[in-house]
Amino acid sequence: MTPDNPLNTLDTLTLTRLGWQNFFAQQTDTDEMEKTPPVRVTEVHRNGLRVRGETIDALIPPGPEATVGDWLLFDSELPTASVVLDRKSLVKRRAAGHDRSAQLIAANLDTAFIVTSCNQDFNVARLERYIALTLEAGVAPVLVLTKADLCDTPETYVDSARAISDLVPVLTLDARGEEPAQLLAPWCKAGQTVAFLGSSGVGKSTLTNALSSTLRIETQEIREDDAKGRHTTTKRQLHFIPNGCAVLDTPGMRELQLTEAASGVADLFADIHALTQQCKFRDCAHETEPGCAIRAALETGEIDAPRLDRWRKLHTEDQINTAALAQRNASDKALAKVIRQAKKLKKQRK
Ligand SMILES: Nc1nc2c(ncn2[C@@H]2O[C@H](COP(=O)(O)OP(=O)(O)OP(=O)(O)O)[C@@H](O)[C@H]2O)c(=O)[nH]1
Numbered sequence: 543m544t545p546d547n548p549l550n551t552l553d554t555l556t557l558t559r560l561g562w563q564n565f566f567a568q569q570t571d572t573d574e575m576e577k578t579p580p581v582r583v584t585e586v587h588r589n590g591l592r593v594r595g596e597t598i599d600a601l602i603p604p605g606p607e608a609t610v611g612d613w614l615l616f617d618s619e620l621p622t623a624s625v626v627l628d629r630k631s632l633v634k635r636r637a638a639g640h641d642r643s644a645q646l647i648a649a650n651l652d653t654a655f656i657v658t659s660c661n662q663d664f665n666v667a668r669l670e671r672y673i674a675l676t677l678e679a680g681v682a683p684v685l686v687l688t689k690a691d692l693c694d695t696p697e698t699y700v701d702s703a704r705a706i707s708d709l710v711p712v713l714t715l716d717a718r719g720e721e722p723a724q725l726l727a728p729w730c731k732a733g734q735t736v737a738f739l740g741s742s743g744v745g746k747s748t749l750t751n752a753l754s755s756t757l758r759i760e761t762q763e764i765r766e767d768d769a770k771g772r773h774t775t776t777k778r779q780l781h782f783i784p785n786g787c788a789v790l791d792t793p794g795m796r797e798l799q800l801t802e803a804a805s806g807v808a809d810l811f812a813d814i815h816a817l818t819q820q821c822k823f824r825d826c827a828h829e830t831e832p833g834c835a836i837r838a839a840l841e842t843g844e845i846d847a848p849r850l851d852r853w854r855k856l857h858t859e860d861q862i863n864t865a866a867l868a869q870r871n872a873s874d875k876a877l878a879k880v881i882r883q884a885k886k887l888k889k890q891r892k
């Protein structure tokens with residue numbers, strides 16, 4: 543459990559402290575802001591959303607299709623009618639389980655710190671998954687390798703992390719103590735919103751604490767045998783730290799499936815994506831087709847086989863989930879139409 547951040551209980555947080563940016567200001571005006579003041583979703587609970595504004599701290603019932611980090615124009619008379627402002631960025635995944643829907647993880651992040659440790663948690667395929675997800679979302683990814691202090695050869699992890707993509711900076715650190723605040727400072731500036739993503743036990747809460755001398759989120763030691771965490775953080779919560787940055791600590795996600803992330807995957811695997819455009823057939827499966835640019839590049843050693851496999855897996859998974867989601871949305875629409883027609887008929891009969 544995460545105890546309440548003492549700063550979250552301060553009476554006044556200016557809009558800037560909450561992360562208000564020009565992008566949002568441009569969507570409204572002073573008249574509207576007086577009637578329906580902007581509030582930010584700082585926590586998502588089963589029974590509603592906690593929203594914070596300059597003079598508002600309220601729990602509103604579920605209704606607005608919003609997630610942590612969203613900005614709403616708060617309707618005090620009918621909170622569920624509050625309008626969600628257009629998002630600067632949106633991180634989502636395919637919901638866990640059999641449901642094909644997309645689950646919103648966080649909105650309006652500027653930077654995502656993708657956290658892993660210099661131990662068994664480190665896994666290139668999973669990091670690529672997180673990177674594709676954040677690139678798709680419009681959030682800048684930064685890889686953070688924790689527990690360098692517990693590892694004899696952190697360089698091997700750093701080298702593998704650096705090889706993933708030129709688009710992604712890599713930081714290595716001990717999450718406890720002073721180091722993180724200094725190393726993360728270039729991204730954790732006033733008015734910015736950053737988040738820590740990664741498996742349970744990699745040090746997300748420790749890093750969140752490290753950014754603020756006043757925060758004390760609970761952390762727990764990982765299991766010794768497999769370095770897995772105990773899912774100590776159970777909810778997504780935005781913390782407002784003294785330097786004016788908003789920080790989101792998230793629970794470790796057990797399953798991270800991509801959906802509607804084609805451009806994120808293409809950006810991360812830009813070289814492979816470019817090659818696919820050169821295949822003779824537009825629907826080339828890169829198996830046995832003549833004129834396949836992917837297979838040719840594999841033969842010359844221009845691309846490496848394990849990385850190609852990882853691309854293939856992500857690309858296929860994203861295509862399948864995206865198609866399933868489209869189908870679901872279409873059938874939802876069709877169902878809504880049937881209900882509307884039934885209601886209309888009922889009315890006519892009265
Ligand atoms: N030595 C060392 N220990 C660390 C480091 N980072 C985290 N830890 C420890 O690892 C354990 C797990 O850290 P947390 O911050 O709770 O991990 P988390 O990612 O927030 O985990 P969940 O809340 O379960 O998602 C704690 O005992 C931390 O003190 C590090 O860089 N070095």
Ligand SMILES: [Zn+2]
Pocket residue numbers: 818821822826827828829831833834835836837
């Ligand atoms: Zn091909």
